[in-house]
Amino acid sequence: MKAGVIGAGAWGTALAQTLSADGQDVRLWALEPEVVEAINRDRVNPLYLPGVTLNPSVRASGDMADIADRDMLLIVSPAQHLRGVAGSAPAGVPLILCSKGIEAGTGLLMSEVAQQAQGASPIAVLSGPTFAHEVAKGLPTAITLACADADLAARIAARIARPAFRPYISDDVVGAEIGGAVKNVLAIACGVADGAGLGLNARASLISRGFAEMTRFGLARGARAETLAGLSGLGDLVLTCSSTNSRNFSLGKGLGEGRPAAELLANRRTVAEGAFTAPVLREAARSAGVDMPVVEAVCALLEDASPLAQVIDALLTRPLRPE
Ligand SMILES: NC(=O)C1=CN([C@@H]2O[C@H](COP(=O)(O)OP(=O)(O)OC[C@H]3O[C@@H](n4cnc5c(N)ncnc54)[C@H](O)[C@@H]3O)[C@@H](O)[C@H]2O)C=CC1
Numbered sequence: 001m002k003a004g005v006i007g008a009g010a011w012g013t014a015l016a017q018t019l020s021a022d023g024q025d026v027r028l029w030a031l032e033p034e035v036v037e038a039i040n041r042d043r044v045n046p047l048y049l050p051g052v053t054l055n056p057s058v059r060a061s062g063d064m065a066d067i068a069d070r071d072m073l074l075i076v077s078p079a080q081h082l083r084g085v086a087g088s089a090p091a092g093v094p095l096i097l098c099s100k101g102i103e104a105g106t107g108l109l110m111s112e113v114a115q116q117a118q119g120a121s122p123i124a125v126l127s128g129p130t131f132a133h134e135v136a137k138g139l140p141t142a143i144t145l146a147c148a149d150a151d152l153a154a155r156i157a158a159r160i161a162r163p164a165f166r167p168y169i170s171d172d173v174v175g176a177e178i179g180g181a182v183k184n185v186l187a188i189a190c191g192v193a194d195g196a197g198l199g200l201n202a203r204a205s206l207i208s209r210g211f212a213e214m215t216r217f218g219l220a221r222g223a224r225a226e227t228l229a230g231l232s233g234l235g236d237l238v239l240t241c242s243s244t245n246s247r248n249f250s251l252g253k254g255l256g257e258g259r260p261a262a263e264l265l266a267n268r269r270t271v272a273e274g275a276f277t278a279p280v281l282r283e284a285a286r287s288a289g290v291d292m293p294v295v296e297a298v299c300a301l302l303e304d305a306s307p308l309a310q311v312i313d314a315l316l317t318r319p320l321r322p323e
């Protein structure tokens with residue numbers, strides 16, 4: 001399968017690098033003309049993945065017509081731009097969605113957005129614990145590839161697998177998407193705990209109580225528990241809740257240090273998806289009757305609705321209950 005990658009942020013660039021590691025040509029669509037030029041001229045993406053020399057068979061373009069001959073397309077835009085990007089992609093080829101989030105305004109998962117934007121294209125989801133700079137360096141990584149069509153999943157897995165990049169196949173598309181979207185919000189919470197100096201016990205509690213929230217929400221939306229406990233759920237939750245390499249964790253750390261959300265979110269070049277997913281996740285959880293107190297707390301901090309001490313206190317003074 002000839003691969004095209006749409007979106008040349010850190011993750012799209014790392015995926016293009018991985019898929020071209022065996023010399024196969026990969027086309028990478030980039031929004032910014034300077035990224036196209038730098039990749040084709042200098043073999044580097046200085047805006048989003050500096051320090052990685054890209055394989056010669058990665059060719060960048062700003063024109064979707066240049067990926068019209070591809071027989072699989074990885075969509076790697078920020079979640080809030082997936083509708084526009086998928087809608088302008090060539091039609092009829094499998095779309096592998098790599099963005100993690102829920103669409104603001106509609107509350108739709110990425111597969112539902114892509115279905116609306118490109119009804120004729122088969123859809124798969126690729127999601128898991130995958131910091132882009134580590135994947136680009138060829139460090140060992142495992143990831144979930146979810147697709148309702150088992151034959152297509154097997155063909156895609158065979159095409160994207162590398163000795164150190166190992167896809168595990170699932171048919172639970174919704175489960176894979178919910179894990180990736182919710183963990184970003186929970187990573188903000190863990191960053192807050194770090195920035196506020198709440199300690200490692202607090203972080204571990206947030207990870208496991210956050211996972212309980214992810215599971216409640218996922219089950220309410222038809223996800224399977226084992227998917228949520230797998231790479232795309234718990235695996236990615238543990239990764240992004242443990243490191244300032246995560247943009248979501250770093251955003252939370254700033255909030256925990258007392259910096260205003262508006263200042264932390266202004267003029268960012270890179271995306272911290274949890275900030276966009278948090279309010280729409282809160283609304284979806286409320287309307288499904290799912291209790292998500294950690295997600296509510298993150299929303300309160302992002303909206304500057306309550307002081308940090310009050311938000312922490314509200315979590316700690318909830319009624320005692322069975323685990
Ligand atoms: N960076 C990582 O390690 C990983 C990221 N992801 C997911 O991949 C998705 C993309 O993230 P990154 O590659 O990290 O992005 P990034 O933060 O490195 O770069 C921002 C991206 O947003 C694009 N962009 C900005 N304005 C846009 C617009 N108006 N329309 C379309 N695109 C626009 C830029 O061209 C660039 O590709 C996110 O959903 C993220 O959660 C998933 C796994 C790993």
Ligand SMILES: O=C(CO)COP(=O)(O)O
Nearest residue numbers: 128129130131246247248
């Ligand atoms: O999704 C990721 C790793 O799996 C990247 O996390 P951040 O977007 O928080 O940097």
